[in-house]
Amino acid sequence: MKAQGGVGAGAHRLGGIGRVTGAQLYVADIPVADALHVKLVTLDCAHARILSIDSAAAEQVPGVVFVMKPEDLPQPIPRFGPQYQDRPVMADGEVKYHGEVVAAVAAETKDAAEEGARLVKVEYEALPAIFTLEAALAPGAELVQDPSIRRPGPLTGTNVLSEYHFGWGDVDAVADEADIIVEHTYDWASQTQFAIEPHGCIAAPDSDGIIVWSSIQHPYQLQKTLAKVLGMPMSKVRVFAPDPGGAFGGKQHPKLEPLVAFMALRADRPVRLILTLEEAFQAVRSAGARMTVRTGINSDGTLVFQDFVDDFLVGAYGDTGDRISAKASFLSAGPYRTPAVRITSRAVLSHTTPCHPMRGFGIPQVTWARESNLDEAALAAGVDRLEIRLKNLVKYGEEHVPGDTPADGDWAQTVRKAASEIGWGTPLPKGQGRGIAIGVKSGPTTGLSYSTVRFLGDGSVLVFSGTSDMGQGARTIYAQIAAEELGVPLAHVSVVMGDTSVVPYDQQTSASRSSVLMGNAVLNACRDIQRKLRARVAEMEGIDEKSITLDRGVMRLPDREEPIPAVLKKVLGPMGGEVVGNGEARKDALPEHPLGGTALFFEFNCTAVDVAVDTETGETTILRHVTVGDVGLALNPVQVTGQDEGAAVMGVGLSLMEHLIWDGEGRTRNLGAIDYRIPTSKDLPLELVSFSVENADGPGPYGVKGISEGSLLCTAPAVAAAVRDACGAVIRDLPLSPERVWRAIQEQS
Amino acid sequence: MNDTLPIEVTVNGRLRSFDVAVNHTLLEVLRDDLGLTGTKECCVVGECGACTVLVDGTPMNSCLMLAVEVDGSEVMTVEGLGLEGKLDRLQEAFLDEGAAQCGFCIPGQLMSAHALLAQNPHPTVEDVNEALAGNLCRCAGYQQIRAAVLAAVQGGGR
Numbered sequence: 001m002k003a004q005g006g007v008g009a010g011a012h013r014l015g016g017i018g019r020v021t022g023a024q025l026y027v028a029d030i031p032v033a034d035a036l037h038v039k040l041v042t043l044d045c046a047h048a049r050i051l052s053i054d055s056a057a058a059e060q061v062p063g064v065v066f067v068m069k070p071e072d073l074p075q076p077i078p079r080f081g082p083q084y085q086d087r088p089v090m091a092d093g094e095v096k097y098h099g100e101v102v103a104a105v106a107a108e109t110k111d112a113a114e115e116g117a118r119l120v121k122v123e124y125e126a127l128p129a130i131f132t133l134e135a136a137l138a139p140g141a142e143l144v145q146d147p148s149i150r151r152p153g154p155l156t157g158t159n160v161l162s163e164y165h166f167g168w169g170d171v172d173a174v175a176d177e178a179d180i181i182v183e184h185t186y187d188w189a190s191q192t193q194f195a196i197e198p199h200g201c202i203a204a205p206d207s208d209g210i211i212v213w214s215s216i217q218h219p220y221q222l223q224k225t226l227a228k229v230l231g232m233p234m235s236k237v238r239v240f241a242p243d244p245g246g247a248f249g250g251k252q253h254p255k256l257e258p259l260v261a262f263m264a265l266r267a268d269r270p271v272r273l274i275l276t277l278e279e280a281f282q283a284v285r286s287a288g289a290r291m292t293v294r295t296g297i298n299s300d301g302t303l304v305f306q307d308f309v310d311d312f313l314v315g316a317y318g319d320t321g322d323r324i325s326a327k328a329s330f331l332s333a334g335p336y337r338t339p340a341v342r343i344t345s346r347a348v349l350s351h352t353t354p355c356h357p358m359r360g361f362g363i364p365q366v367t368w369a370r371e372s373n374l375d376e377a378a379l380a381a382g383v384d385r386l387e388i389r390l391k392n393l394v395k396y397g398e399e400h401v402p403g404d405t406p407a408d409g410d411w412a413q414t415v416r417k418a419a420s421e422i423g424w425g426t427p428l429p430k431g432q433g434r435g436i437a438i439g440v441k442s443g444p445t446t447g448l449s450y451s452t453v454r455f456l457g458d459g460s461v462l463v464f465s466g467t468s469d470m471g472q473g474a475r476t477i478y479a480q481i482a483a484e485e486l487g488v489p490l491a492h493v494s495v496v497m498g499d500t501s502v503v504p505y506d507q508q509t510s511a512s513r514s515s516v517l518m519g520n521a522v523l524n525a526c527r528d529i530q531r532k533l534r535a536r537v538a539e540m541e542g543i544d545e546k547s548i549t550l551d552r553g554v555m556r557l558p559d560r561e562e563p564i565p566a567v568l569k570k571v572l573g574p575m576g577g578e579v580v581g582n583g584e585a586r587k588d589a590l591p592e593h594p595l596g597g598t599a600l601f602f603e604f605n606c607t608a609v610d611v612a613v614d615t616e617t618g619e620t621t622i623l624r625h626v627t628v629g630d631v632g633l634a635l636n637p638v639q640v641t642g643q644d645e646g647a648a649v650m651g652v653g654l655s656l657m658e659h660l661i662w663d664g665e666g667r668t669r670n671l672g673a674i675d676y677r678i679p680t681s682k683d684l685p686l687e688l689v690s691f692s693v694e695n696a697d698g699p700g701p702y703g704v705k706g707i708s709e710g711s712l713l714c715t716a717p718a719v720a721a722a723v724r725d726a727c728g729a730v731i732r733d734l735p736l737s738p739e740r741v742w743r744a745i746q747e748q749s
Numbered sequence: 750m751n752d753t754l755p756i757e758v759t760v761n762g763r764l765r766s767f768d769v770a771v772n773h774t775l776l777e778v779l780r781d782d783l784g785l786t787g788t789k790e791c792c793v794v795g796e797c798g799a800c801t802v803l804v805d806g807t808p809m810n811s812c813l814m815l816a817v818e819v820d821g822s823e824v825m826t827v828e829g830l831g832l833e834g835k836l837d838r839l840q841e842a843f844l845d846e847g848a849a850q851c852g853f854c855i856p857g858q859l860m861s862a863h864a865l866l867a868q869n870p871h872p873t874v875e876d877v878n879e880a881l882a883g884n885l886c887r888c889a890g891y892q893q894i895r896a897a898v899l900a901a902v903q904g905g906g907r
Contacts (some may be wrong), residue, residue: 012844018842019852022787022827026853030784110781111772196791196887197797197853245789245853246887277792471851471888484831638847642890646850649889673885681878681891688892 004482004551007702008251013244014475014495026245027200027215028274036065038263039113040256040279041103041120046666047351050122053103059120063112067103067120068263079149082221082253084161084318086149087354089229089258095124096144096316098355099282101116101256106263106271122742129351129666130159131565133290133311136348144316144349156450161314162322163348166330166594168402169340171305178296178304180391182377186369187733188716189659190288190313192281193358194678197245199283200274202702203256203264209236210261215244216469217252217509220342223500225254226261244470248557249357249648250284251470252510253320278671285660286314286358287347290371291332293374301383303392305340310330310366314347315354321347324355327442328362329597333412335400335440335604336392351666357510359650360709363441364716368734371437371717373725385721386419386436393438400440408705409630411440411524414693415606421626421689422608431615433726436608440715443706444511445597447587450504451521454484455529457576458490459565463522466506467514469497471646472708473639474514478522480508480635481701485526487553504582511531512603512706515635516699517585523701530555530564532579536571593598599697604630605710607648609685611722613729618722618742620656622685629690632698632705642706644690651715653679656736674720756820759779760785761829775809776800778816779826787827787856791885798884801857802826808864810883827856830863839863842901843894852889858884862898886887 018024057069070077070090077088091100102188105116130136130144136159143159150156155163175181201214209232216222227234244251256273263269283372294307310329314321329345378388388413399406419425419436428434461482467474481492487566496503506518530550537555537706538545549556557566568579587600610624627648634640657677661669670676690711696703716734723729723736752876753768760783768780776793779785779802779835787800788811802811803825831837836844839862849855858881865880872880877895886894 010847013847013849015852016849017836019849019855020827020843020859022785022832022856024852025786026789029780031784046776110777111770192895195853196797196885197789197850197851198791236887244851246851246886274790286841402792453778474848496884638893640886642847642850642893645892646889650887653889672794673792674794678885678887679889680885681881681892681895684878684891 006480007635011480011490013473014067014139014479025242026197027213027242030213032202032270035272036106036267037110037113038271038273039105039117040101041117042099043095045126046098047127047644050124050537050715052123054121058105058116059115059244061112063108064116065106073262080225080435082320083322087317087678096123097351106267109508129659131350131352131662131666133313133348136350159349161318166343167341171307171340171342174305174340175296175383179299180381181296182213182380183294184373184732185292186372188289188368189734190363191286191654191658193248193250193284195246195250198277198280201260203261203270204270205264211238212257213258215246215251216241221499222254222257222504223665229258239500247470248359252357255283277393280352281671283386284356285353287355289365293369293373297381299381301381301391302334306338307335308343310345312347313350315352316502317354319354320357324362327595328366332366333392337394360712363713368712368716375721379616386424389438391701408602409604411604414604414628414630417628417691418606418608418628431502432481432610432612433722434610435718435721437714437718439605441603441713442599443601444513445595446589447513447517448507449518449521451525451583452504453525453581455568455579457572457578459488459568461488463488463495464503464516465497466503467518468509471645477515477635480523484552512708515704516706519701520585521573521583525581528581529579533571589624601705603706603710605713607714607718607720609718611726613723613727615727615745618738620736624687625685627711628691629692629707629710631707633694633696634692634704635704640692640707641690644711645688647681648711651712655716655719659735753779754817756817758819759823761825771830773816774812775814775816775819785826785828789853789856798857799854801860803860803864808861827859838901842897846893846897848890848893848897850890854884854886858894
């Protein structure tokens, strides 16, 4: 079964053979002749005024070709960014975060580039750095961004990049009706995506245009950004996007590609920059957050109101910080029926690495706060922690956020499955505890994907898709859809990705959208082919088109049924050729919606864990970890399990181990793999089991929904609740490190 | 910095003699001088295992070895797995179990797993976790990777 198969088969990954033989070419593996190597020059400082850059000594190093300095760029230095065009191609007069690039050396060899970078002498005046919410929000705080690069408005003179107010009902009016009100503040540490492949890009002048290879999630965004920054038509910017070696959100938008492109144009030859892991840590991180939650319930556990203040610590430039804070905060209240909700959300600038999307897009942060506070309310009321969730959970088709997409699944089914698999309510030995939590995340609020499918003369198929296959297995899914629709073996389908000059536009690879949006585009392209075949058959046989019906892989004529590939052969005849289909899938914007669009679908997950806590050391061991996701339909169950377990283990890392540490001057102290620990094979839950609820009720092909983030949305509150249940330790800031757990145990005893 | 020394090393069964820069790691020489880019570079401090290769049968972080140190040794990289264009049992099992997601860590995982099975043909779950503990996978496909290693043992005849 595994070697073939359309929908529902655990088919082998397309691209799998390259991945197990070493033949898969990631960006750093791509041979580009005559390329110069780039090494970045940065300061050991989070905030500084640049006084001078002396490159004379560097330029004397044999092999160094030139040193790129800010003055070598067009002036004023071009700025870019996905939401705010505020990030300069290179530090513009000031370094605003630890690791911002002040110069870059291009040399014939890596050794020469490194030697040259060491010899670039930068004179600078170190300035105080702001790297906490308190400091950024303090009255009279120094402004991280000069108002001249801010959007004009009431926030321009503050460090608040953006502020949103969401909600419904009147919290203040109903607060008196609540029997119990619980208020606490929860912290989520800034973390890093830590793709095992550090970011890289190569740029090469190409006649009157440029070619850029990048390990980017959104090649079409990169194409657009480069065209704008370089002043070229988009048709002259060709982006090759080889499969990223992991991305997790961190490779969504351009960062250093514009700099490398300017360097290639200056050199008039190819230029390559492959970051070290330390540099990757300085290029991208997730948003830390502090959330104050007030939950009001009746004595039976019915929610009366929820009140949130969500502050996200974003970086020195806007990047996606505004959108992360807004989109995540919008769903602060979760999947519950709450009469009154008030949400204030702020994205706060700081002298830190610009925060970028990370798997979950802020939802793990707000979920940590909401679910933890809900548990505290349940404990205060003496209501079971599972019951309080089931009691308030919206039903299928009921709105949890008025005006947004209603619940698109039987979510109680998911929660009950998780509870049953963890044995909720059954006794546990002393020293063990149990936690359960719910995560819900909006899928994309807008989307646009095109696909072209070529049905070749021998009945094999080429699918063109602009998705980036970064491990989620998109390529395999599209091939399975094409195999199903056109009735061909999976082994006869190839998927072409990663070339903006050849493959039609796709808006993004993010928000677990690709199986739904691009999946529908591929499906529509295949059905376009089916319709073209039908029209031709009707013409050839002199029958009415309406008398022919199409189904997956087959055409039904009035007198017979024929497999689609047989139809193709007849239609093409002796001259051969091919049939080309085009497909489109879109999710239109809604300007009046607070997020610019409703959720295309929801990722809904329930996670339940049993833990044991060593009270001597504070160490937490997850004995059993159950994750249940409402996936709509598992197009490829092997890949669904891989994504779900992977996200769950990442969630364990984010809950127990991971945090970026800034020193007293705002410099990141744990750059790299020695000091920033992520889960290894020895940090897994002793048992980790993933289940899918499949009711084929999603908007994607055959009823699929997106699934790749679900199981990390609520890991942290489930684990923290289990720790509390096990030993009484109450922890409201992450990660749940042994030291933190141990201290909390001491405090409560 | 540009001093070189001649080395003689068997790489994936092929004896090769060439000069290497004395300051270059085995990882750099494999990737940049020999073009064997299946071995991956990530942390370069011996923590992530992406660059794992076998040196005389022992899994080593090639980022932590100077190339001159392998003079006279046998080095095996991911490109050396499988014979005559056929996948070996571990590679097959990794495909069957869906163990390779983004794939970037997989060459290193395969080399560590290869060394494990050479030493311990019937590993337990704990043995696999221990042997692969030095190979980070951020896709966190650890359970599929482990299942693949154990499946390769069962399908040993392939």
